[in-house]
Amino acid sequence: MTTGQFRPVPQILLELPPAEQQKLYDEAVAVLGHLDWTDLAQLIALVMGNASLQQKLTGVLINYLSKELRAEIQYGE
Known part of the structure; x- marks a missing residue:
């Protein structure tokens, strides 16, 4: 979403447009x-x-x- 900036996952999720939040929700519900x-x-x-x-x-x-977001995932220690 923003090049070169670290953003925590919860922040990214909260800033998603409602349609994208619904898409992710639907994928999670498929698992649950x-x-x-x-x-x-x-x-x-x-x-x-x-x-x-x-x-x-x-x-x-x-x-x-x-x-979907082409985000680079970095794991904390």
């Missing part, structure tokens, strides 16, 4: 669609307790950032 949950706390517990789901959701996010 089979889960049975009733509230956000339960969903968080399910995801945090399942390394495979964490990897899939991280993959959705990284794929979106790198392919």
Whole structure:
């Protein structure tokens, strides 16, 4: 989105246009669609307790950032 500037992922996500936020949401829901949950706390517990789901959701996010936004991903220590 901005060349040569570091921006944290949460900031990038908050600044996305609504249509792009919806696109990313739809991709994440495709991963979570089979889960049975009733509230956000339960969903968080399910995801945090399942390394495979964490990897899939991280993959959705990284794929979106790198392919759709052409962002370079840098990992902190």
